[in-house]
Amino acid sequence: MKRSEEHTRGTADGPDDVITGSRLDRRRRSTVVAACCAAVLSASGMFAAQWVQSPAEAAARTRAPSPSVITAPVVRQVLRNTLVFRGTFSDGRTISVTPTSVATSLRGSQPAVLLVTGVFAQAGRRVEAARPLVEYDERPVFALPGTLPMYRDLTVGDQGKDVAQLQKALRSLGRATGGDPSGTFGSGTAAAVRRMYAAMGYAAPVADTATGKEQPGTTAQDGSSAVHRSTGSQPAVVLPFSEAVFVPSLPARVVSVPVHVGDTVKGPVITLARGEMTLTGFLDPSERRLVGAGMKADILSEATGARAMGTVDSVGAVVTPGSGDDRPASDGDADTAAGGSAYVPVRIKSSGRWDEKLAGQDVRITITAAATSGPVTAVPEAAVSAGADARTTVTVVTAAGARRVVAVTTGVSADGMVQVTPAHGHALQAGDRVVVGK
CATH class of the missing domain: 2.40.420.20 (conserved putative lor/sdh protein from methanococcus maripaludis s2 fold)
Incomplete structure (x- = not known):
């Protein structure tokens, strides 16, 4: 029996060892899992703690920072006042040419209608003396230097200040007037007119002597009718009222050319400025004492980007639109430009010549004035x-x-x-x- 019991115990040693090892492994795994869960929970708690705050902490976080200055x-x-106001460029005084008839030449018969046959000038451009600007019925319209407007046809035998002005203009072009006295349209002046027209590529206008009668000329501004006269068998040279326009200074600026080739002449074919562009500023009356002659002005056209420098030429009296206050005609629509409010007109002049891009522009004028003497x-x-x-x-x-x-x-x-x-x-x-x- 004893041997049998020992044999039985000895046989059971293997399974006991296996059972004991299996339980130990399970305990170890349980411990590891528990530790891992504890670590995860701890990390989650720490992470959640960052998003959880007490009311005191929330108040501290949202409190405004200490005020700073x-x-x-x-x-x-030196203190300076910078004044900014609007201004408008105008063309000043202008002169327009409206042909009313066609002068007679030796090239052919009179046309039945006044028709534009050529346009050689553009608005904003400058033109020289004795250069065709517009052509109607193959006759040129051109400018000559002079201050007296053309008010009649000029031909041989005529006398006056307008003849003297023509002679001076011809000499400025290098066309000698011979021995003609100043103010008398003689053969020398006639020869100079012929040469001037030839240089432009046209035949000089002449009086019509085919019928032995005086040929009516163009209608003058005063409604009178000029006449062409001839000397002997040679037709008299004529400078027609409808072809020549006198301008105080050349080159002259073209204000407008309202016609195209093929148009019937019904009004002005060209308008020229008789002087330089003028700039008028519209200053608030409350700032009048701050602006004086000689102050520098910066001019800017927001529309074109063109800039220029000028100088205050004069400061006028207060103008109240609609009150009948007088102002220069060149101001044009000054009331509109000033917004219908009272204003002080300030004339700005250029040290040289205004940029052609500024013609007709509404501009911003900036003047910096010293407010203290030092x-x-x-x-x-x-x-x-x-x-x-x-x-x-x-x-x-x-x-x-x-x-x-x-x-x-x-x-x-x-x-x-x-x-x-x-x-x-x-x-x-x-x-x-x-x-x-x-």
Whole structure:
């Protein structure tokens, strides 16, 4: 029996060892899993703690930061007023040419209708003397230098200031008028007119002598009718009222050419400026005392981007639209340009010649005017405070961050700056920093 029991126990040693090892492994795995779960829970708690806060913490996080101040330096400078207002370029006085008849030439019969046969000029361009600008019925319209308007046809035998002006214009073109006295249209002047027309590529107009009668000319501005005369068998040369236009200065600027080839002549075929462009600004009456002759002006056309510099030529009296105030005719629609409000006309002149791109433009005029005779102590307007005691002060912030209140007296203000003078016993100098906001 004993041997049998031992044999049985000995046989059971293998399974016991297996059972014991299996239980140990399970315990170890359970421990590892529990540790991992604890680690995960701990990490999750730490992560969640970052998003969970107490009411006190929330209040602390959302509390406004401590207030700080904005400062600006005290400066020493000349205060200047920058004035910006509108202005309009106009053509000044202009002269238009409206042909009313065709002068007789030796090339053929008279046309039945006035028809535009050529256009050689463009608006905004400058034209020289004795150059065809527009052509109607193959006759040229051209400009000559002179201040007296063309008011009649000129031909041999005519006398007057207009003849003297023609002779001067011919000589400026290098066309000698021979021995003709000044103011008398003689053979020398006639020869010079022929040469001028030949240089333009046209035959000179002449009086019609085929019938032995005087040939009616064009209708003058005063309604009178000029006549062409002939000398002997040679037709008299004529300078027609409808072809020549006198302009004070050349080259002249073309204001408009309202016709095209093929159009019937029913009105002006070309308009020229009798002088340079003029610029008139419309200044607010409250700023009149700030602008004077000689001040520099910056001009800008926002439409074209063109810029120019000018000088104030004159400052006029206040104009109230609709009140019957007189103003120069060249102002044109000044009431409209000024917005229907009272304004002071300011004439701006150019040191040279205005850019042609500015013709007819509404522009912005900027004038910088000195408001003080010399450098003054100044601070931004926002730095000045007025207390209940009527004292005016500024607050200075020192390098260490301390603040001190300085009583001041204010003076001239311009462009956001104001002149300040510290009261007796107070110090304020350029470089100090003053509070302008928080």
